[in-house]
Amino acid sequence: MANHLSADLKTLDRAWGFIISSALLSIIVGSNLSQATPEGDALHIIKEVLHAEVNWTGNDPCQAWEGVSCSLNHVIGLNLSMKRLHGTLAAEIGQLSFLKSLDISNNLVEGNIPIEIANLTNLQILNSQH
Numbered sequence: 001m002a003n004h005l006s007a008d009l010k011t012l013d014r015a016w017g018f019i020i021s022s023a024l025l026s027i028i029v030g031s032n033l034s035q036a037t038p039e040g041d042a043l044h045i046i047k048e049v050l051h052a053e054v055n056w057t058g059n060d061p062c063q064a065w066e067g068v069s070c071s072l073n074h075v076i077g078l079n080l081s082m083k084r085l086h087g088t089l090a091a092e093i094g095q096l097s098f099l100k101s102l103d104i105s106n107n108l109v110e111g112n113i114p115i116e117i118a119n120l121t122n123l124q125i126l127n128s129q130h
Helices: 002-033 038-050 091-095 115-119
Strands: 068-071 074-079 101-103 125-127
Parallel strands (some): 101 125
């Protein structure tokens, strides 16, 4: 009987260890998902500088942000056409290194295009038409 009790306690101990490990992993993964991303930070600055009227909540731009398209958790498209933008395009645009398409048309964006746009080596479409 002592052997059965000892075996049952070992099984119970392993089960609790698995449950606790799983819970900790869930907490760690969950907290990593909610952390700010460099692309998210850059987009928040761009939004602020251009006074963009878009619905961007949270830290991950690939989680249904208005006008943002993603692939493999990277921003590849930014459509801010007709969003009542006014001001200059922020240098942080250069941090969106996977960006393929940028549409800031039909807004009041003015000033020079920042030199950091040269960092966008994947950029194929830039629409800034008024």
